[in-house]
Amino acid sequence: MTTRTAHKIILVGAPGAGKGTVAKGLVDRFGLTHLSTGDMLRAAVAAGSQVGLLAKTFMDRGALVPDDVMVKLISERVQQPDCRNTDGSPRFLLDGFPRTLPQADALAAEGLAPDLVLFIDVPNESVVRRLSGRRTCPACGNVHHVEFAPPLKDGVCDRCGGTLVHRSDDHDATIRKRLDAFAAQTAPLVQRYGTVIEKVDGNQPPEIVLKAAVAVLRRHGNAGEGTL
Numbered sequence: 001m002t003t004r005t006a007h008k009i010i011l012v013g014a015p016g017a018g019k020g021t022v023a024k025g026l027v028d029r030f031g032l033t034h035l036s037t038g039d040m041l042r043a044a045v046a047a048g049s050q051v052g053l054l055a056k057t058f059m060d061r062g063a064l065v066p067d068d069v070m071v072k073l074i075s076e077r078v079q080q081p082d083c084r085n086t087d088g089s090p091r092f093l094l095d096g097f098p099r100t101l102p103q104a105d106a107l108a109a110e111g112l113a114p115d116l117v118l119f120i121d122v123p124n125e126s127v128v129r130r131l132s133g134r135r136t137c138p139a140c141g142n143v144h145h146v147e148f149a150p151p152l153k154d155g156v157c158d159r160c161g162g163t164l165v166h167r168s169d170d171h172d173a174t175i176r177k178r179l180d181a182f183a184a185q186t187a188p189l190v191q192r193y194g195t196v197i198e199k200v201d202g203n204q205p206p207e208i209v210l211k212a213a214v215a216v217l218r219r220h221g222n223a224g225e226g227t228l
Ligand code: AMP
Pocket: 015, 016, 037, 038, 039, 041, 058, 059, 062, 063, 064, 065, 066, 070, 095, 096, 097, 098, 099, 100, 103, 169, 178
């Protein structure tokens, strides 16, 4: 049982493990700011910025964007007021960062080593099935799945009516490459964060995974709203 409240929280998991879905459920309940590097990069790509143009060349082939680019992106973002408690101490939920040991080192060097790491564990076969059927709405961020959560009207987002897309990196060959990158570069973080890591079985329905994650945050001192 921990006594200090964990406010520097990191989500680790293979692509498609459900980090984004869990993050959405947690930020609402616990008032944390959600920092998804994948979302930040996709916004940069859409905006056509220099970072976006560079990142796209890596993302499209399932490779990780270079550490120096990612570290700069996150270092600037965590300085913003919405990532601070009223006493100035850090408060964030990082989703997709760090993804390599050097990224973890950079975070620690800024005094931002996590006090809780949620590892969402999902076998590779489930990831492939989830990602290849995933359809996302670029307009509102909603996620459908052709098999598990089909939209009412083919290709149309239930929430906002936007046109659903099959993300360029959610195709089979790229998914395999992203899984390889996870095994080679990100999985070592599980060892690195040994003392603050909590594993959640991500191979269950989303609401069960979220419930388990909520329970972990509560055990780490967070008083969340809602009944889960
Ligand atoms: P995600 O939406 O989190 O699966 O991220 C999509 C893609 O963005 C990844 O496959 C990487 O190419 C890139 N990316 C996101 N976060 C990072 C990171 N921390 N380090 C390097 N590349 C990243």
